[in-house]
Amino acid sequence: MALISQEESQKIIHNSIWKQNAALGQFLGLCPVLVISSNIVNGVSLGLATALVMLISSAAIAAIREFIPNELRAPIFILIIAALVTMVDLLMNSYVHDLYVVLGIFIPLITTNCIVLARAEAYASKNGVAASALDGFMMGLGLTMVLAILGAMRELVGKGTLLSGIDLVFGASAKSWIIHVIPAEYNYQFLLAILPPGAFIGLGFLIAGKQALDRRAEAKAKLAAKQINSSELETA
Secondary structure: EEEHHHHHHHHHHHHHHHHHOOOOOOOOOHHHHHHHHHOHHHHHHHHHHHHHHHHHHHHHHHHHHHHHOHHHHHHHHHHHHHHHHHHHHHHHHOHHHHHHHHHHHHHHHHHHHHHHHHHHHHHOOOOHHHHHHHHHHHHHHHHHHHHHHHHHHHHHHOEEEEOOOOOHHHOHHHHHHHOOOOOOOHHOOOOHHHHHHHHHHHHHHHHHHHHHHHHHHHHHHHHHHHHHHHHHHHOO
């Protein structure tokens, strides 16, 4: 397995986490993003499950890409992804059953998530194992970060808490880890944030924020280029 350079690794990470972020840049896989992001725990759990599937599937596809006939590429990719999703589904059902029940159909639906198949087709089928594995995992991690931030926003505004549902992962003793930003005795609840419209609004703010930061960085780069050009003209 050929190793990748540090420069290439940094390029893949920046591209996956920020430039071509699955949810904020490519607008892929928005169904689970909007439905599961009602709190941090649900969002991060599904995001990490997706990242794990993308890591292994990308590496597997890259390893056998030269032996896959072009006309059978899509069904073979889906078969590999479906097998991995089944493994993740069974593991979550066995070890975190309560969380598994909450996430429901969205675990097996990772198979049809266009993010997973898109990266297999666009990257893993054309690059080496190490680069493909890193690309797949970082794409999944980028999605997880969006799910975590959006889940935190919706949970905080909707219920005044953070980490609600953490006991579904670590057991009943973890209920003490829940952060009540607004004291529980107030019974605070803002349904707009918890329901699907809140997901659309929150995602819109995140997309707008990313685009604003991109424009700011582009403007700084242009200004720096102008300053370099002017200094070169002066020295000439």
